Amino acid sequence: xxxEKPTLYSFYRSSCSWRVRIALNLKKIEYEYAPINLLxxxxxxxxxxxxxxxxxxxxxxxxxxxxxxSISIMEYLDEVYPEVPxxxxxxxxxxxDVRKLSLIIAADIQPIKNLRVLKYVGDERKVDFGHWAxxxxxxxxxxxxxxxxxxxxxxxxxxxxxxxxxxxMLKARRFKVDVSKFVNxxxxxxxxxxLDAFIQAHPTNQMDCPIEWTGN
Numbered sequence: 001x002x003x004e005k006p007t008l009y010s011f012y013r014s015s016c017s018w019r020v021r022i023a024l025n026l027k028k029i030e031y032e033y034a035p036i037n038l039l040x041x042x043x044x045x046x047x048x049x050x051x052x053x054x055x056x057x058x059x060x061x062x063x064x065x066x067x068x069x070s071i072s073i074m075e076y077l078d079e080v081y082p083e084v085p086x087x088x089x090x091x092x093x094x095x096x097d098v099r100k101l102s103l104i105i106a107a108d109i110q111p112i113k114n115l116r117v118l119k120y121v122g123d124e125r126k127v128d129f130g131h132w133a134x135x136x137x138x139x140x141x142x143x144x145x146x147x148x149x150x151x152x153x154x155x156x157x158x159x160x161x162x163x164x165x166x167x168x169m170l171k172a173r174r175f176k177v178d179v180s181k182f183v184n185x186x187x188x189x190x191x192x193x194x195l196d197a198f199i200q201a202h203p204t205n206q207m208d209c210p211i212e213w214t215g216n
Contacts, residue, residue: 007032007061009048012206013213014038015110015167016070017058021206022163023074025197027081031060035208071106074160086160098154101144101161105168109137130175138172138182141165145184152188158195166192170203170215 008024008031010017024031036042036057043055051066052059060067060076067073078086088094148154153161169189172179179186192198203209 004063005030005032007034009034009036009052009057009059009061010206010208011036011038011057012203012209013170014057015171016056016106018167018201018203019070019106019163020058020060020073021201022166022198023077023086023160025200026084026086026158026163027077028084029077029081033207034061035206037208071102071160074163078160084158086158086163088154088157088159094154097148098159098161101141101148101153101159102164104137104141104144105161105164108140109134109168110171127175130171131177134168134172134175135177138168138177138179138185142182142185145188149184149188151191158192162188162192165189166198174216 006024006029008017008020010021010033012035036048038057042048043052043057049055051061052068054068056068058068058070058073060073062076067076074086087098145153150156152158153165165185166189169179169185199205203215204213
């Protein structure tokens with residue numbers, strides 16, 4: 001356990017930061033919120049690069065230690081705060097399955113359509129490129145859910161896969177993906193969006209979210 005309240009360096013609409021906010025909420029861990037504005041390139045400041053050399057979000061400060069990469073942060077939280085597990089206990093196969101689902105989003109979809117990549121792709125192609133990346137990944141995710149889904153992505157308990165899914169759905173709609181064809185995904189999204197931990201983590205409920213922001 002930590003001896004002081006963790007600090008989360010976050011941006012309201014960063015999907016990776018959003019994941020960690022959900023995880024912290026599910027485990028009822030109180031934390032300080034330190035906003036880093038990606039649109040103003042605050043992640044490139046010397047002070048932030050000193051704690052996260054990649055300049056990515058999120059970063060979680062635990063005492064004097066800084067942990068980056070959302071999946072690593074969530075696995076750390078699961079080890080230190082085992083209540084409300086994010087990975088199935090006592091079954092390596094089930095844990096591997098949940099990691100697979102999580103990484104379809106966290107490794108195969110999100111990195112290739114994040115802000116840094118889209119700027120490189122350019123304004124003319126970024127919407128089509130993002131649409132392609134998200135739709136292809138969600139198609140694979142939906143196929144996996146045919147074997148794994150219960151009430152949620154993996155059976156009837158919330159896992160890391162559910163945490164990764166919700167932020168990606170907002171991104172899917174921003175890039176004009178027709179998510180209605182992913183029946184299991186939409187059903188699970190509806191269930192998760194009823195839960196306080198997910199509601200509280202939503203971008204519109206963050207201190208750095210502009211009043212006028214509509215999700216676009």
